[in-house]
Amino acid sequence: MMLSIQEYRDAFVAYLKNYNTPKDPRNLYDPIDYILSLGGKRLRPVLTLMSADIFNGNYKDALNAALSIEVFHNFSLVHDDIMDDAPLRRGKATVHEKWDVNTGILSGDAMLIMAYQLFENYQAAKFQDLAKLFSKTALEVCEGQQYDVDFETRNDVTIPEYLKMIEYKTAVLVGAAMKMGAIVAGASVDDQQHIYEFGRNLGIAFQLQDDYLDAFGNPKTFGKQVGGDIIENKKTYLYLKALAFSSEADKSKLQELFTVAPDSVEQKVAVVKRLFLESGAAEATQQAIKAYTDKAFSGLESLQISEPKKALLKAFGTNLMNRTV
Numbered sequence: 001m002m003l004s005i006q007e008y009r010d011a012f013v014a015y016l017k018n019y020n021t022p023k024d025p026r027n028l029y030d031p032i033d034y035i036l037s038l039g040g041k042r043l044r045p046v047l048t049l050m051s052a053d054i055f056n057g058n059y060k061d062a063l064n065a066a067l068s069i070e071v072f073h074n075f076s077l078v079h080d081d082i083m084d085d086a087p088l089r090r091g092k093a094t095v096h097e098k099w100d101v102n103t104g105i106l107s108g109d110a111m112l113i114m115a116y117q118l119f120e121n122y123q124a125a126k127f128q129d130l131a132k133l134f135s136k137t138a139l140e141v142c143e144g145q146q147y148d149v150d151f152e153t154r155n156d157v158t159i160p161e162y163l164k165m166i167e168y169k170t171a172v173l174v175g176a177a178m179k180m181g182a183i184v185a186g187a188s189v190d191d192q193q194h195i196y197e198f199g200r201n202l203g204i205a206f207q208l209q210d211d212y213l214d215a216f217g218n219p220k221t222f223g224k225q226v227g228g229d230i231i232e233n234k235k236t237y238l239y240l241k242a243l244a245f246s247s248e249a250d251k252s253k254l255q256e257l258f259t260v261a262p263d264s265v266e267q268k269v270a271v272v273k274r275l276f277l278e279s280g281a282a283e284a285t286q287q288a289i290k291a292y293t294d295k296a297f298s299g300l301e302s303l304q305i306s307e308p309k310k311a312l313l314k315a316f317g318t319n320l321m322n323r324t325v
Helices: 007-020 026-036 041-056 061-082 099-121 124-152 159-185 189-216 238-244 248-257 264-279 282-300 307-320
Strands: none
Touching: 007 041, 007 061, 026 061, 026 099, 026 159, 026 248, 026 282, 041 124, 041 159, 041 189, 041 307, 061 099, 061 124, 099 124, 099 189, 124 159, 124 238, 189 264, 189 282, 238 248, 238 264, 238 282, 248 264, 248 282, 282 307
16 A cells, blocks of 8 residues: 655654654764754655555665665765855755864764664665665765766866766665665566666756756745856756857857856846757757656556556656656
8 A cells, every 4th residue: 555755754754753862972963863854855765665665565664775865865965065165954054054064074974874774674685785776876976976076167068977967966866765665675676677767867857857947947936046056157957058059159158157257146147047048958958857757757667566556656756847746
């Protein structure tokens, strides 16, 4: 019997509360409790629980794997925030702001170890499969983060390189979250791989949509500052497509807007958005989002699960892309 997204989320949050118990030294564990309790959509752990149920396992058996994914994800946020010198995370002070940078580094290290420790709740064969997948994914996330950092100072980033960066930085963790649920449920190796691909392609589509909404989203519903990527000179898919499609004059104008500090931020955002639209980059980005979403959905056909379960995964994907989950 499958649960609703909200029911999986509630079950996970209850489990997380139990995991977050005060421990000494407080300056190591309090920041961990803090970042883990800041909320967020808990999408990745929900996917792990859902995936276990999809393959006829018991979602409760997947709670430790789901928690591992969430602890790892939050660990990466703590360290990313230090690298970005970010003051806020989910509207609250970041760990290194609330405590200090050294605390953020050490608490983050502890979280990475705690994420591994959670696999100890599984029998040897599953422990090995989970840990292998986790190590591969965690390294890819680091690679994705490094590509992202490298791209800030490069003017020759290609579309394939950009897609690889978002795949490693974001999408592989979505795929791994789903595959972990399949591993816990004892799904076939084929099914494990198919559900991983579903999550990975959906993750790429989601990140591309994030790029798109950053420029063209509704400020009321998009959780971040609209135009934030443009202000920060982020070379997103939109930007790279605009460079590829624009005339030489528009191309150099766009490059100049992304290198020289503007007189007016509002004007910069407006001009860049106009170039995104006129060049056809906005439309090309929407086409890419659709292509990856379709790829994720067509991959479901290969899964050895019932049609209603396929429909459920499809509905989840649709809701995720409509930002309603």
